[in-house]
Amino acid sequence: MSRFPKKFLWGGAIAANQAEGAYNVDGRGLVQTDVTTGGSVNSPRYTTYIDKDGKPGKYASMGHAGGHLPEGATYAVLEDHYYPNHKAVDFYHRYKEDIKLFAEMGYSVFRLSISWARIFPNGDETEPNQAGLNFYRSVFEECRKYGIEPLVSIWHFDTPLSLEQRFGGWKNRKLVDFYVKYAETIFKEYKGLVKYWLTFNEINGGIMFLDLFGDDMTDQDYQDAYQSLHHQFVASAKAVQIGHEIDPENKIGNMICGITFYPGTCDPADILANQYAWEQNIYYCGDVQAKGKYGTYAKRLWAEHNVVVEMAEDDLEVLAKGKVDMYTFSYYMSTVVTTHQTEDTVLGNFSAGAKNPYLTYSDWGWAHDPSGLQYYLEKMYDRYEIPLMVVENGLGAFDTVEEDGSIHDDYRIDYHRAHVNAMADAIANGVDLIAYTTWGCIDLVSAGTGEMRKRYGFIYVDMDDAGNGTLARTPKDSFYWYKKVIASNGEDVE
Numbered sequence: 001m002s003r004f005p006k007k008f009l010w011g012g013a014i015a016a017n018q019a020e021g022a023y024n025v026d027g028r029g030l031v032q033t034d035v036t037t038g039g040s041v042n043s044p045r046y047t048t049y050i051d052k053d054g055k056p057g058k059y060a061s062m063g064h065a066g067g068h069l070p071e072g073a074t075y076a077v078l079e080d081h082y083y084p085n086h087k088a089v090d091f092y093h094r095y096k097e098d099i100k101l102f103a104e105m106g107y108s109v110f111r112l113s114i115s116w117a118r119i120f121p122n123g124d125e126t127e128p129n130q131a132g133l134n135f136y137r138s139v140f141e142e143c144r145k146y147g148i149e150p151l152v153s154i155w156h157f158d159t160p161l162s163l164e165q166r167f168g169g170w171k172n173r174k175l176v177d178f179y180v181k182y183a184e185t186i187f188k189e190y191k192g193l194v195k196y197w198l199t200f201n202e203i204n205g206g207i208m209f210l211d212l213f214g215d216d217m218t219d220q221d222y223q224d225a226y227q228s229l230h231h232q233f234v235a236s237a238k239a240v241q242i243g244h245e246i247d248p249e250n251k252i253g254n255m256i257c258g259i260t261f262y263p264g265t266c267d268p269a270d271i272l273a274n275q276y277a278w279e280q281n282i283y284y285c286g287d288v289q290a291k292g293k294y295g296t297y298a299k300r301l302w303a304e305h306n307v308v309v310e311m312a313e314d315d316l317e318v319l320a321k322g323k324v325d326m327y328t329f330s331y332y333m334s335t336v337v338t339t340h341q342t343e344d345t346v347l348g349n350f351s352a353g354a355k356n357p358y359l360t361y362s363d364w365g366w367a368h369d370p371s372g373l374q375y376y377l378e379k380m381y382d383r384y385e386i387p388l389m390v391v392e393n394g395l396g397a398f399d400t401v402e403e404d405g406s407i408h409d410d411y412r413i414d415y416h417r418a419h420v421n422a423m424a425d426a427i428a429n430g431v432d433l434i435a436y437t438t439w440g441c442i443d444l445v446s447a448g449t450g451e452m453r454k455r456y457g458f459i460y461v462d463m464d465d466a467g468n469g470t471l472a473r474t475p476k477d478s479f480y481w482y483k484k485v486i487a488s489n490g491e492d493v494e
């Protein structure tokens with residue numbers, strides 16, 4: 001009996017803003033990461049601006065959960081700061097070389113995102129930017145040349161900055177129509193070239209990461225977060241419907257930041273707190289997108305922060321009609337929920353709370369927990385009974401380049417081996433898992449910290465945190481390991 005279905009899709013994943021660079025080329029508009037500096041595990045990234053009196057300033061950015069631009073200020077690129085996403089790893093100019101390497105590993109799928117601001121630089125033009133459309137067409141054609149199926153995230157943390165500046169971002173309902181027009185444009189443009197789509201990357205980040213920094217958050221922050229999510233749900237549901245109308249062959253998924261939550265103790269209070277964490281952080285978005293309706297617990301979640309979600313008359317109908325074809329998610333780690341005081345806590349980037357004594361942690365504080373992936377897969381398949389895809393999974397780690405140029409990343413191989421085995425176990429338990437795309441199949445800029453040295457790739461990129469390096473690509477040991485895994489359809493993981 002083979003462990004993975006015959007047509008299982010193996011590949012890797014990147015996002016436009018973290019890989020492409022070329023931030024001001026061929027008519028591209030700015031996005032939030034273009035005004036966001038680098039950070040580290042202990043220091044945040046900053047978003048920079050010019051205030052209403054013309055003075056430069058910055059606020060600590062929580063990545064995609066958003067911070068606050070002061071009243072009257074304008075987002076700005078400042079002279080004396082380094083912005084790692086501007087250059088990233090220059091996928092924009094090197095995609096042919098990169099896709100060739102992906103093909104060499106044997107990829108049957110490659111997940112990437114389209115940068116909205118390459119297609120509609122300010123987000124609300126009447127006509128799309130032809131140069132942007134051409135770029136992705138060549139990327140998709142390059143994939144097809146090698147028989148690689150593109151899996152396209154329509155939005156991966158990159159709302160055009162102009163929409164953030166003029167409309168305040170997703171809390172403004174106007175964004176729904178802008179997004180839908182953008183989605184419709186690319187569905188039509190790439191009909192026949194792209195079949196697999198994801199509407200919003202880690203959509204639940206908007207509420208989950210907010211809660212992680214909960215102490216400083218006000219009810220207004222929660223109000224904005226839930227309202228923004230509602231707009232994204234409506235936008236996603238409309239895109240699903242339009243995508244199906246344009247090409248009935250299209251398979252359109254959601255994308256959830258999949259963290260597995262465990263109760264810290266068997267105290268019933270912990271069990272309930274853990275269930276509530278799943279509801280808020282994981283089910284809330286998944287239910288709307290995969291079941292087409294808000295969960296019954298939503299009212300309680302809103303009430304906790306005096307939130308009133310404003311909805312248009314036919315929104316609930318739109319949600320019901322815009323259910324996704326597959327449930328997709330990222331998986332890096334699990335976390336612990338407890339109502340008890342604990343001394344042993346994790347404080348990493350985007351991970352916090354009690355430490356799990358049964359697990360080990362990465363240098364960025366992320367728990368290594370392959371069983372958590374199996375648990376997540378089984379739980380979600382049981383809940384939704386639609387095909388699942390693991391569209392991100394990987395280990396951010398320091399890599400050392402040996403004198404002969406080789407990179408021996410056995411820690412990364414161990415991480416992936418364990419997670420491939422966990423997927424096989426979930427499949428053996430009946431889960432309809434159809435794809436695995438590892439995160440950062442090539443090194444790229446970290447979303448959370450803006451670092452290059454937090455590396456995920458099977459392909460090393462010569463580039464450091466200050467932007468120095470030749471950008472040369474070198475396969476790591478993991479490259480050859482993954483090639484073997486794919487060639488054996490997941491049988492040979494040694």
Ligand code: P53
Pocket residue numbers: 015018063201202257330332349350392396439445446447448449454
């Ligand atoms: P980085 C936090 C927790 C889980 C997933 O993350 C996350 C984040 C954001 O930092 O984001 C996803 O680069 C995201 C990718 C991101 C990747 O995980 O912070 O979809 O854009 O790069 C890894 O190590």
